[in-house]
Amino acid sequence: MDEEKVITCKSLSKKFGDFYAVNEITFDVNKGEIFGFLGANGAGKTTAMRMLCGLSFPSSGEATVAGFDVYKQQEFIKKNIGYMSQKFSLYENLSILENIEFFGGVYGLDRKEIKERSGLLIQTLGLEKEAKKMVGELPLGWKQKLAFSVAIFHRPKIVFLDEPTGGVDPVTRRQFWDMIYEAAATGITIFVTTHYMDEAEYCNRISIMVDGKVEALDSPSNLKSKFSVHSMDDVFYQLARGASRSAD
Numbered sequence: 001m002d003e004e005k006v007i008t009c010k011s012l013s014k015k016f017g018d019f020y021a022v023n024e025i026t027f028d029v030n031k032g033e034i035f036g037f038l039g040a041n042g043a044g045k046t047t048a049m050r051m052l053c054g055l056s057f058p059s060s061g062e063a064t065v066a067g068f069d070v071y072k073q074q075e076f077i078k079k080n081i082g083y084m085s086q087k088f089s090l091y092e093n094l095s096i097l098e099n100i101e102f103f104g105g106v107y108g109l110d111r112k113e114i115k116e117r118s119g120l121l122i123q124t125l126g127l128e129k130e131a132k133k134m135v136g137e138l139p140l141g142w143k144q145k146l147a148f149s150v151a152i153f154h155r156p157k158i159v160f161l162d163e164p165t166g167g168v169d170p171v172t173r174r175q176f177w178d179m180i181y182e183a184a185a186t187g188i189t190i191f192v193t194t195h196y197m198d199e200a201e202y203c204n205r206i207s208i209m210v211d212g213k214v215e216a217l218d219s220p221s222n223l224k225s226k227f228s229v230h231s232m233d234d235v236f237y238q239l240a241r242g243a244s245r246s247a248d
């Protein structure tokens, strides 16, 4: 039986003037999969992700997210996904509980659902004593965990994570990845960009973008054997060293 595809993407492109930021990318993502979206700075990851999140229109090609069309059904896409960027959207001057309640409301949950789920979430995170603390007082790692929890609070089909673990130590990153695994086990699909190659190893499959194109797509172990190397670092280096784009 075919696996359920929650993202389909065929020859998807985005042009700015004559410049192809994303150049005919094609891939599918399966339900419950942890899909790593890698690429050097400027490769086109954010541009591609914005199209898939229903935040910008493609120039050409086709894509569906959670079964909805990226040209015609952007509003449905937004309702069925969660999104966490590096500058996550938590309010620093609201308490942990207030942030959870606020985002529950934004995502259209009713008061009863919000109350039940926020209590459960605070318990799961072990933040009972801190619930009334301002988010601004939390260490970065905790903010990231909270931002992720908020992004999946409405139980979306897919969550998009744009470099979610920047700036924290390896232990905290590992704990964050435990949360990712738990979410994936409940059937939420994870679409994650990262520059950390240890994190790439945690993904079920990885795509690597170079200069707007997807140059490799497979499981970490298959990629390592295809490139005859022992680490994802080496796979990434072999592909990205020829890139002509760099950070802006």
Ligand SMILES: Nc1ncnc2c1ncn2[C@@H]1O[C@H](COP(=O)(O)OP(=O)(O)OP(=O)(O)O)[C@@H](O)[C@H]1O
Residues within 6 Å of the ligand: 016, 021, 039, 040, 041, 042, 043, 044, 045, 046, 047, 048, 245, 247, 248
């Ligand atoms: N609005 C825009 N107008 C013109 N060019 C753009 C625009 N947005 C992005 N670009 C260009 O498209 C290319 C891809 O950018 P993008 O931000 O998608 O890369 P990225 O892979 O997310 O990089 P990073 O890892 O640095 O975030 C870059 O060369 C960038 O300068």
